[in-house]
Amino acid sequence: MDGINLRRHRAQRQRRAAMHITCTLLALALLLLGVASAQSPSSQCSLTDREFANDPAMQTMAFDLGYGPQEFRAYVQPDVSAFYQEPPGSRTAATPKHNGHAAKFVNMSTRRVRLFWDPKDGRKGSPMSIMNPFNSAGTASFPGHAFYMSAWEDENEILARFVVDPPTSVYYYDPITVEGDEEATQRNLDALSAEEFASYQEHVSSRAFGEQYFEFTGREYLTIYPRPTPSHKIWRADYLGQEHWVTTKETHIVAMPPEEKLGAITQKGKERLLRDGEPRLLQEYRSEEPMLNMTLKVLSCAPRAFEIPNFLSQTEVDHIMYLTTGMKLHRSTTAGDGGRADDERDSTKDTRTSLNTWVYREKDMIIDSIYRRAADLLRIDEALLRPRSPDEQPQLKNKKSLAEALQLVHYDIGQEYTAHHDFGYADFSRKDQPARFATLLLYLNEGMIGGETEFPRWVNAEGREGLKVEPTVGKAVLFYSQLPDGNLDDLSHHAALPVTKGEKWLMNLWVWDPEYN
Numbered sequence: 001m002d003g004i005n006l007r008r009h010r011a012q013r014q015r016r017a018a019m020h021i022t023c024t025l026l027a028l029a030l031l032l033l034g035v036a037s038a039q040s041p042s043s044q045c046s047l048t049d050r051e052f053a054n055d056p057a058m059q060t061m062a063f064d065l066g067y068g069p070q071e072f073r074a075y076v077q078p079d080v081s082a083f084y085q086e087p088p089g090s091r092t093a094a095t096p097k098h099n100g101h102a103a104k105f106v107n108m109s110t111r112r113v114r115l116f117w118d119p120k121d122g123r124k125g126s127p128m129s130i131m132n133p134f135n136s137a138g139t140a141s142f143p144g145h146a147f148y149m150s151a152w153e154d155e156n157e158i159l160a161r162f163v164v165d166p167p168t169s170v171y172y173y174d175p176i177t178v179e180g181d182e183e184a185t186q187r188n189l190d191a192l193s194a195e196e197f198a199s200y201q202e203h204v205s206s207r208a209f210g211e212q213y214f215e216f217t218g219r220e221y222l223t224i225y226p227r228p229t230p231s232h233k234i235w236r237a238d239y240l241g242q243e244h245w246v247t248t249k250e251t252h253i254v255a256m257p258p259e260e261k262l263g264a265i266t267q268k269g270k271e272r273l274l275r276d277g278e279p280r281l282l283q284e285y286r287s288e289e290p291m292l293n294m295t296l297k298v299l300s301c302a303p304r305a306f307e308i309p310n311f312l313s314q315t316e317v318d319h320i321m322y323l324t325t326g327m328k329l330h331r332s333t334t335a336g337d338g339g340r341a342d343d344e345r346d347s348t349k350d351t352r353t354s355l356n357t358w359v360y361r362e363k364d365m366i367i368d369s370i371y372r373r374a375a376d377l378l379r380i381d382e383a384l385l386r387p388r389s390p391d392e393q394p395q396l397k398n399k400k401s402l403a404e405a406l407q408l409v410h411y412d413i414g415q416e417y418t419a420h421h422d423f424g425y426a427d428f429s430r431k432d433q434p435a436r437f438a439t440l441l442l443y444l445n446e447g448m449i450g451g452e453t454e455f456p457r458w459v460n461a462e463g464r465e466g467l468k469v470e471p472t473v474g475k476a477v478l479f480y481s482q483l484p485d486g487n488l489d490d491l492s493h494h495a496a497l498p499v500t501k502g503e504k505w506l507m508n509l510w511v512w513d514p515e516y517n
Contacts, residue, residue, distance in 0.1 A: 042276050042291075043376040045246040052233045052379070055484050063212040065205050072209075073229070075485040076217050080461050083301045085239045091461035098456030098466060100419055102490045103141035103164050104222055107131040107149070108174040108203045110196050114155055118146035124155075134199040136224075136425040140493060149173050169220040169490065170210060176200055199428065213487075222425075222488040227433045229486045230513045233379040235296060235478070237304040240460075244296045244306075248376035249276075250369050251292040252313035255285045262364040269389030269399075274372075281365040287313075294377055296478065300467050302459040303491040304480045307469065308377065311476035312370070317444050319366050320359075320408070320507065329355035329410055332417070353415040354496070358405040359507070361386055367406065374403075374440055374509055377478065385511070396515065404510045406442075409496075411451060411505075416498035419456050422510060423481040423488045426517060435488060436481045437513035441506055443471040448502030453477060454495045468497070471504060482513060 061074040080093040107113050110133045116125025117139075125148060129137035141147075145164045151157040160173040176192070178184040192200060202224065210221035235244055261282065265272070274280065296306040312320075332354045361371045375382035383392045385403040392399075426433040441453060448471070456466035469477055481492045496504075 040249065040276065040372075040376055040382070043246065043248050043379075045379065046244045047236065051236065055234070055236065056238065058484055059216075061213065061216045063209060063216075065208050072213075073485060074213060074217050075483040075487065077219070077302050077459070080459055082238070083240050083459065084461065093459055093461055094464050096457045096466065097464045098419060098493075099166075100140055100142045100456070100493065101166060102138060102169050102220075102222060102421060102488070102493075103145070103147070104136055104138035104170045104220075104425060105131070105147065105149070105162065106136045106170065106172045106203060107134060108172055108176065108200060109133060109159075110192070111159075112152035113149045113159060113173070114152055116148050116150065116155070118148050118161070120146050132428075133196075134203065134428045136428070138222075138425055140420050147171075167214075167220070169222065170207075172203075172207065174203075177204075219487070219490065222490065223433055223435075223486060224428070227486040228514065229484065230437060230482050232437060232511070232513055234480055234482075234484055235304065235306060235379075237298045237301040237306070240298055240301060242298040246294050246296070246377055246379070247291045248294065248373050249280055249291060250373035250376060251280070251286045251289055252310075253282055253285050253315050253319075253366055253369065254287050254313055256315055256319065257282050257285045257365075262366065264364060265362040265368055269387065270383075270392050272368075272386065273383070273392075280372075281369060292373070294373075296377075299469065299477075300455055300458040300460075300479075303455060303489050303493075305455060305458070305467070305469075306478045308476040308478065309472070310474050311373070311377075312442055312444075312474040314474065316366055316370065317473055320444060321505065323359065323363070324357075324408065324410075324505075327357045327359075327408070329357050329408075332356040332409065354409050354411045354417060355415075356407055356409045359408050360405045361401070361403075370406070370442075371403070371509075374511075377440070377476075378438060378511060380511075398515045400516055402512050402514075402516050404512075404516065406507045406509055408507050409505070410503065411496060411499045412503055413499050413501065417496040419454075419493050419495040421481065421488075421490070421492055422494075423492070430517065432514050434512055434515050434517035436510050438478060438480050438482075438511045440509040440511070441477040442508065443473060443475050443477075444505035444507065445503070446470075446472050448499050448504050450498050450500040451502075451504035452497045454497050455479075455491075455493065456495060457491050457493050459491065466495075471506065 057075050057078055058073050059076045061072045063070055063072060079088040081088050081091040084091060105115055113131050115128040115131055115137050117128055118125045128139060130152060131137050141164045143164055143166050148161045149159045151159060162171045176188045206225040209225035213221040294308050296308050299305045299307055359367055361368055371385050372382045375385050386401050388399045422436045422439050424435060426435060452468040452470050454466040454468050458467040479492060481489055483489050
């Protein structure tokens with residue numbers, strides 16, 4: 001390596017080491033400053049902060065990216081026997097019927113490219129995404145599915161082809177390194193600007209880390225190393241049927257307030273703060289109990305999924321359904337639709353066939369109360385789920401809400417959302433890599449045939465079928481798209497099964513970490 005590139009290489013090592021330290025310190029700072037534990041002081045739960053932090057599935061992984069030994073706290077999925085509170089090796093995990101998984105594609109080039117699904121029958125591919133230099137895109141896929149990248153300016157110029165081959169989930173387009181030709185590789189490296197070289201080396205290091213992470217954990221690293229650990233708490237799911245409890249002052253609204261009391265919320269920032277001794281909004285229309293006790297029951301340990309009965313009252317459900325009479329529902333879309341310009345070639349258009357609309361927290365006081373209750377359930381400050389004043393959570397520069405608007409979804413007979421992930425892949429420029437962290441599903445009706453929420457790849461020792469959750473009025477289901485070590489959870493794959501009789505209504509709340517991008 002010549003002197004210029006040696007200096008580049010040393011500088012890149014220093015930057016990578018500094019970035020690792022920075023991300024570690026950022027994660028610690030967020031915890032110490034209370035991002036994850038600033039829920040309402042009156043809200044109590046069955047786990048201490050130490051029990052949240054000391055997850056038994058976290059193990060110390062040693063790795064080396066070429067500039068000395070380092071350590072990483074990695075999530076290692078426990079033996080399935082632990083999910084039944086039995087000794088290791090006493091049970092064997094069933095192989096799920098559903099063999100899909102995440103497929104991520106990384107553009108390690110300086111060019112803007114297009115990603116296509118390849119039908120392999122002579123037709124042109126189905127557009128999936130447009131990827132800027134050093135960016136990534138992905139989808140849920142199956143073994144044997146084929147994809148290709150083309151030049152952005154000419155889709156007939158094929159740059160790379162990929163065939164999904166488990167257990168590999170991450171596929172790289174790397175025109176810089178020429179296998180077996182060091183001189184060509186060096187020429188390509190020399191042609192990079194300093195910024196391009198730094199970006200390329202970040203991917204090289206992340207790829208090397210991913211290989212060691214896979215060897216240690218048995219799963220792919222779907223983010224870019226280093227990614228900070230989640231700043232929010234994650235409920236433990238040590239065994240099936242495990243129960244946690246959490247209290248909230250956001251008790252059920254049990255009597256419908258008059259229309260004039262349900263106007264839009266106009267207060268801003270900390271004007272919306274409710275102090276511990278103050279009454280809740282619409283207090284006179286709530287149940288008489290001073291606190292609502294919510295019980296989370298573990299449905300699945302991997303992915304972590306919980307059900308919460310009676311999260312909503314019948315009055316709250318009725319109010320949400322009343323809101324639908326004045327809203328126009330639109331065809332639901334999937335993440336990444338913006339890169340699909342040609343509907344006739346879009347292979348994903350039948351993936352999601354429901355109708356949806358959006359309900360913002362400021363819609364009225366009942367919707368606001370649902371957000372506050374969700375914040376207590378998730379053990380985070382409700383201020384994180386709305387725009388904040390400058391002095392609220394001052395360690396966060398972005399003052400936007402970490403939550404999306406509530407998505408109101410309707411499924412008619414035959415409509416569904418096939419198995420997918422809620423997470424996506426952050427823009428490469430975002431070193432904190434924001435992504436969806438948790439999903440809270442709120443069921444608004446029951447009695448339909450079909451329409452279950454399915455986790456097709458849940459880890460269990462009972463059978464190959466997916467875990468199906470039947471909709472019940474007022475029930476909530478919580479699951480996480482991120483693992484405690486900051487990786488994205490491929491097992492969070494889930495589906496809305498087709499309705500065969502009746503209809504299905506639900507809402508979902510997406511909360512991001514470390515912020516909503």
